[in-house]
Each structure stands twice: as structure tokens, then as C-alpha cells.
Amino acid sequence: MAIDSVFQSWRPGTRKQYSSAWTRWHMWCNLRMCNSIKPLESDIILYLLYLKQLKKSYSVISCHKSVILETVKILNPNIVLNFNILNRFMKGLNREIPPKPRYVFTWDVGKVLNVIAKWMPLQSLSLKLLTFKLVSLVALCTAARAQSLKALNINHLCIKEDVAIFDCGDLLKTTKPGQNFVIKLCSYEEQELCPVLTLKYYLKCTQSLRKDSQLFVSFKNYKAVSSSTLARWLKNVLLLAGIDIVKYKAHSYRGASSSAASRAGCKMSEILKTANWSSAENFKVFYLRDVQNDHIESNYQNCVLNSR
Incomplete structure (x- = not known):
């Protein structure tokens, strides 16, 4: 089917999200006897209102709108839709149910740093604790998502003196082709x-054991791990630090890390560059928590690690 080819043009994470949204839209259209591939503006708006009635958030409704419009435009290049009406509708919806950040406050980075700092010397650690230490350090020092951590590959690693650089290519969520x-x-x-x-010690310990070039491998079978496993490891470290993992998930490292860097005086441009954000708006609305200033230039990593 043509719709399957359209979904293949997106990355796996986006494809999964969009496929679910399109399936829901298609089922709704079938029940109402309207064409999901050739909809009217009124059909789209009625569907978005239906999602609103189901108490869906603005971000979910916006995602469904994007899926419908992008897919329909690809399948029907000549279709004419009044985007002004749709944009006006979404603007009004934004005021009715404005998008809300997941976290009002973030956790104290110092709590995690104090715990993992005690895991020394490295030679005394089990591979499990060594892995936990490295994955949490990398997540904090780079504000990386679990997806980004999974993309780290030792074949694309360059270590020069006191710097380690991973080339992630265009595999990440926010990276343009x-x-x-x-x-x-x-x-x-x-x-x-x-x-x-x-990192160097982890590579040394796993060199003869690993069965994959992905940086993070299982400490049980030494095979590559999934993003969900990496997320679980990050949550385990939060738990060991006494942080509520019911409230805070693995993705909270991104906000906690960047907020700590900002509180410590890291320049906004450095924060955006490190976290791979194109605009400060997204950071300020969804990630920045309890920050006083961001005007002093400093190294992102040092700002985070000095948060103890």
C-alpha cells in the first residue's frame, strides 16, 4: 500500500508514533463514511474535536493533525486544503488546552553525582555498576536521550588525549538528514x-566480552541493548540516589542536566549546542527548571559536574 511507503520515509520512532495516529484517524473516517486520504477541512477539525473530547493533550492532537496533513499531501499532491482555517483552529485549541511540561520541578543532579562518585576505584566495580556509572555520566554530561545513547558506537569513536568524540551521523531524532x-x-x-x-576503563573491561560495536552492551550477555534498557538503567541510578522514579523517568536526565548547567552559568548557546536544540524556546518551556541566569560562558559538562 502507498501509505506503507509513506511511513517508511520516517525514522523508526516517528514511524511508530505516526502509524498509530493514522490508524486511529482511518478507523474514525470509516465509521463516519468519509475518505481518510481525501478529507475535507471539516472532517479533520471534527476529528481533532473528537480527540479533545477524549481529553487528549494539545501535543497529542497536534501530532494527529501533522500525521493527517503530511500523509494526505504526499498521497494527494493536488489536494487543496484551507490551512488558514486549520491553523486558526489549532491556535484556539492552544489557548483552551495549552501544552504543559511533564515536570514542574526537576531533581537535584548533585544527588546522582554524590552516589556515582562513591563508585570508586573503577577496578573494584562490578560490570553492572561500572555500566550504570558510565551511562549516567554520559547522560548528564551530554543531555542525551536514551535513543542517542543507543546510537553511540565504538567504531565511530575518536579519543584524543583528554577528549572522546562520538560521531552519531544523522541517526538521532533531532538531526536533519x-x-x-x-x-x-x-x-x-x-x-x-x-x-x-x-569510558576508557569500560572499553577495556568489555573489549574481549562485547558482541557488538554499540558502546553500551548488556552486562549479562554482552550484546547490544535497546533504548528501553538504557532508560531502565538510568532509572535504576535515580532510584539508588533516592529520587522518585514514579515521578521522574529516564528522559528527565535531559531537563535536570540542562537546568543544572544553566544554573551554574553555562551560556545558552552552549546548552543548545550540547543538547542539539535548534531553539531556546523548547528548552525554556519544557526543560528549564528553577534557573536564575544563563549569561556567563562556561563549559556545559563542567557546569553539570560541579553541581554537587
């Missing part, structure tokens, strides 16, 4: 929190 994104780790003066030192 043809634009490479790199994740960089720098040495830190306190060895118990040095991501480069921990």
Missing part, C-alpha cells in the same frame, strides 16, 4: 566523576 551530530566528552579534574576515564 545529511547533518552529522557529535557527542563529546571531556576529562574532568575529579577522577570519580571523569566521563573519559570511566
